[in-house]
Amino acid sequence: MTAAGSRMLQGLRGPRRGHHTLPADQLGALSLPIGDDGVVVGNDAENRPQVLGLHHPVPHDVVLVGSLWTVQVLALRTAGTGARIAVETGRPQVWTTLVQAAGGGLECMTVHDVGQVPPMGPTVGSPVLVVRDCGRQPPRGQVASAPWQSVLTLLPYLSPAGLRLLPSSALVGVQRVSPEEARQVGHVMSLPGADVEALSVLGDGITLWCTQHDRSYVLTQPTEAESGLLGTARRLD
Numbered sequence: 001m002t003a004a005g006s007r008m009l010q011g012l013r014g015p016r017r018g019h020h021t022l023p024a025d026q027l028g029a030l031s032l033p034i035g036d037d038g039v040v041v042g043n044d045a046e047n048r049p050q051v052l053g054l055h056h057p058v059p060h061d062v063v064l065v066g067s068l069w070t071v072q073v074l075a076l077r078t079a080g081t082g083a084r085i086a087v088e089t090g091r092p093q094v095w096t097t098l099v100q101a102a103g104g105g106l107e108c109m110t111v112h113d114v115g116q117v118p119p120m121g122p123t124v125g126s127p128v129l130v131v132r133d134c135g136r137q138p139p140r141g142q143v144a145s146a147p148w149q150s151v152l153t154l155l156p157y158l159s160p161a162g163l164r165l166l167p168s169s170a171l172v173g174v175q176r177v178s179p180e181e182a183r184q185v186g187h188v189m190s191l192p193g194a195d196v197e198a199l200s201v202l203g204d205g206i207t208l209w210c211t212q213h214d215r216s217y218v219l220t221q222p223t224e225a226e227s228g229l230l231g232t233a234r235r236l237d
Contacts, residue, residue, distance in 0.1 A: 039077040041207070042220035050218045052171075052209070054078055054152070055127040059145035062152045063165050065185070066175030066207060068237040070220060071131060071154045072098050072230055075109065078129050085109040088117045088141070089133040094237070101229055115142050122149035137161040156237075158184055173209045176202040176235050191215065205233030 038053040052074070054060065064071060072095075075085050079102045087095050092111045102109040112118070114134050120143065122128040128149040132138055136159040145151040153169075155162040158181045166172050166188045174185055179200045186196035189210050198217075199208060205220050220233060 039074060039081060041074065041077075041209070042205070042218040044216055044218055050209075050216060054129055054150045055081075055083065055148060056150065057124070057147050059147065060150040061145050061165075061169045062150060062171045062173070063155060063162075063169045064152065064173040064175070064207070065155045065158060065162070065177060065181075066173060067156070067204075067233075067235050068094060068133065068154065069230055069234050070173075070175065070205070070207065071133065071152065073220060073222060073226055074152065075129070075131055076102055076226065076229075079108045083108075083127045083129050084120065084122075085129050085131060086117050086120055086143070087111045087131045087133060088114055088143075089131075090114050090135065091133070095133075098229065115139065117141075117143040119143065120149060122146060124148055138165075157181065163188060167212075171209060171211060173207045174199055175207050176200065176204075204235050 038051040038055070040049050041052045042050055044050050054062070075087070076098060079085050085102070085108060087099070087109065089095060089111060090113070092113075095111050099109045099111055117130060120128040120130070130141070130143055130145075130149065130151045132141060132151060132153040136155060136157050138153060138155075138161065141151065153165060155165070158177065163184055166185070172189060177185065177199050182196050182199035185191065185199060186193075190212055191210065195208065195215060202208070207218050207220065209216050209218055222230065222233065
């Protein structure tokens with residue numbers, strides 16, 4: 001993966017500010033907020049951790065053609081960074097256990113009917129991830145991506161409506177799909193032939209994260225706690 005692609009996957013590194021100096025005798029009074037610029041989505045082919053940046057000062061849209069399992073792992077890990085998660089779904093029952101476990105009693109993750117996500121008021125100190133779990137043909141979202149509010153759309157399979165989302169997304173993830181769907185993704189995302197062929201035989205938990213110019217295969221492995229809550233990686237739910 002090129003340097004530009006690595007920056008896309010690794011995410012925002014924080015505001016760019018000028019350098020500051022501090023006398024040595026004042027270091028003891030210095031305190032800095034500790035934050036995170038993304039979530040670890042898994043390891044690449046060289047077993048290097050890959051971080052997906054989801055908190056940006058500009059609108060940021062991500063599409064995953066894949067499994068509910070993977071999206072729920074990402075939502076849980078994103079909630080762990082302190083972000084608020086709003087899930088827009090027509091099947092709230094599959095999110096109930098995760099929502100109850102995510103915040104430890106705090107409402108860091110909420111579930112809403114399709115088209116009913118309220119304004120979330122995202123800020124740099126309280127970023128938001130909207131997860132759209134609305135099937136193969138998701139309707140137009142009432143809440144769009146915005147500064148510090150990213151939208152992650154899950155497509156279990158491709159449809160003409162879903163295919164149109166790919167070119168306008170900042171990042172696209174693709175798990176195992178049919179050969180015909182692989183050809184469609186390859187055409188839209190300008191993938192080499194070898195990647196098009198690989199998409200129809202990917203193992204469970206493996207995602208090709210790509211832009212129009214860069215790509216990286218990532219294996220997502222659950223922690224012990226995630227396995228207890230969500231089970232093992234699977235492409236079909």
